[in-house]
Amino acid sequence: AQRVTQPEKLLSVFKGAPVELKCNYSYSGSPELFWYVQYSRQRLQLLLRHISRESIKGFTADLNKGETSFHLKKPFAQEEDSAMYYCALRQGGYQKVTFGIGTKLQVIP
């Protein structure tokens, strides 16, 4: 069965400090990985996905199949980055998506 692990429920960093939100997964096939974000009083929305290899709002994430990880990184945290972040995995070719429990990022001014 597929599984997504986000080991930190809360991550607090100072403004300007680097951020790394950890995500590990277990899945035997070819996974599709996503990061979703939920800002206060807003809907859950897609932040980025591994196949796009893009940087959104300064965030990047690299799929490491050897370590089965998809950590989300940003070199300099901003106050507006404070939000709940969810890592998600989808089996290739299927619609079912499995979410992690989420990590609350708190950026301290």
Added chain:
Amino acid sequence: DGGITQSPKYLFRKEGQNVTLSCEQNLNHDAMYWYRQDPGQGLRLIYYSQIVNDFQKGDIAEGYSVSREKKESFPLTVTSAQKNPTAFYLCASSITTDTDTQYFGPGTRLTVL
């Protein structure tokens, strides 16, 4: 924010009553999903539907039922068999491609008294 709506925002029901949560989308998406969001547990999949008149159980389907009679609508019924129904419920939709992403509604907070 448009495209996918859920109503009502807050819902209260007495224990033992069935209750139906609405989810509508005008994005022309084939796939729709229902999740339950609890503190410390993230999102857990209840049911999903890839196409009209078809749906599959997710990880926590017991005590819930759905229907998909129209492409735009995917209502969720929380039955009296659900042991702990008080939660925040999220509906989502996506295009059925290999690289699609999910678009989420604003959610419904159900409280069973």
